Amino acid sequence: MTISDPSSATRSSGCVVVKGLIKQFGRFAALRGVTAEFAAGKFYAILGDNGAGKTTLLRTLAGLSSPTSGEVSILGASPRAACRDIGYMAHPSLLYDEMSGLENLRYFARLYGIAGDQRCEQVIRAVGLDPKLARPVGQYSQGMRQRMSLARAILHDPQILLLDEPFSNVDMHSAREMVALLKSMREAGKTIFLVTHQASLLAGAADEFVWMELGKIVDRTRSIPPDFPAERAQ
Amino acid sequence: MNSLWSITLATLAKDIRLEWRSKDALNAMLFFSLLVVVIFSFSFDPLAEESRHIVGGLIWVAFLFAAVVALNQTWARELRNQVLDAYRISPAPANALFLAKAMGNFIFVGLLEALMTPLFIVFYNLRALGPAWQLIPVAVLGTWALVVNGTFFAAMSVRTRSRELMLPLLLFPISIPAVLGMVQATTAILTGEESARFWIVLLLTYDVVFTTACLALFGAILHAE
């Protein structure tokens, strides 16, 4: 199952670079000097406790949050300038509850200058939902809503995907399907950043595990350490 | 420019669709407006002659209150599920969002006014002694004056702690010349004693100045974090 737009496959692949990233909310420092480089076409899993700065890092990469100091470069540009290459899936759904999935995507497609329903239906099918479903998103189950939220994030076929806990409240089966989809996207050359608590789901899928603690990247590993508690992996 | 309008219209269509689906704001607003008209009519019960002099003020103050309640709803929908973030990370221009919201509010508040005005006419036995057609430009310019800054300040006030309370605190002081213009123009037309031309020009100036300012500064507000 490939959902990548063939026309964009030729686009140059780049990387994400952050230098000395600091983000403060008043007296609280969410990021305390994050410096890292991420290669194109890899699948990165970002792990860490609540308050480790994972979400803030993703929001900064998406251009939603401007760092107090430090630099972000997405494909050699600022996040705002690179916005067409960034797909962002947040913790909240970023969808209008009163509209159906297709209606939602149709609207967001217009924001990116994508005409017609074809692409919208394509991504809805890609996440395993039915484009003809007339139910408003507000009546979706949590798992369906997460899938639709992912569909919105990949709608404009971005090179870089930023996903904030896409598996929260999603059953195991759906989560595995989403991982399979992400794997196929990685095969298609996309760079993926995924924040999660369920690291075990990504064993074999993610190229690298990025460990964050108290606003810093403390380690980057190829696999999940064996002492990673099982209950956290659930 | 092309994409600005296409996104503006898409956003406007989306807002109207959402409003139509939920209808809660619309119903609440209609009832609120009715209450305002009835309470005003109780509180001021003048003779037809006197009413011509005061009703301009009553009508516009009633519209102003109704508009504030409507304007407060504008951004509430965008904050649920943080949908506004989806707009902020898209390449769509900030002003398309602003124009769509302002136009949506214009339609919405205009609708309320269209429903409230007949009630005022009935309760106060109104009949204009001046050129009544001039009430149309006054209504259009006056409503836009309230709505353009109202939409802008609503976007500002949703970013503050006491959202709903903040909007009138920001909007009313700035709107004083516009409100004076609407009230005086309406009174001038109803009584037929003076020309409303100065006030119409003032409203037009106000609209041009603040529409420009809103379009110039909305990007800064949308991306402020």
Add this chain to the structure above:
Amino acid sequence: MKRAFPILAVLTVVFVAYGFYLGLFVAPTERTMGEVQRIFYFHAPSGWTAFWLFFVNLIASVVYLIRRNLKADALAVAAAEVGVVFCTVVLVTGPLWARPVWGIWWTWDLRLTSTLVLWLIYVSYLMLRRFSGSAQTPVLAAVLAIFGALDVPLVYFSIWFFRTQHPQPVIGNGGSLDPSMRPAFWTNVAAFSCYGALLCWARYRVELMHRNVEEAYALESLLDEGSSSGADTRPAYRGSPQ
């Protein structure tokens, strides 16, 4: 620069004292209004000071929006706060003067009304600053300051026309100031301007200090390796097994 502040303070004391003396003891008593007219020596200079402070606020706000310089924002806060204080003095002394002279506390006169609207706009500016979250406050406030400034000419013209349409008791100091009153008036203009500048400067410095303290705390939280953030209670799911 460090010495300029005490110099300004001394200058202010001298001017205010001399202006007080001139206004209350030297300037002649006005023929029709009597002693109460002396409030004018404090009323008009306060107004003038409020206006230029609001102007400083506008300039600082524009500079902030363009350069995103936090010092400009601190100056904008200081100027707005002190400006509102002087504007309040104008609005209080106005009716005190009006009551004995015209027999009314308030009239919708051009200058009084414009000043009132200006006061309302800047109070709403201070409210916005008080109510908005810290990071975005400067942007929102600077934008509101620009809106307020754009509103001022519209307010002025609308009230001017409103007044010409509905004649009311003619008020104001009616023409030129008697030459014998000028020293008292101009000394007080200088005194209030110095006083306004001094207060604004002091407030600006307090604001900067306040921000430095916040910054120091923020820096501390940055360096602090989590001892206060509950690091000890975190489950150690990485590293050596316990």
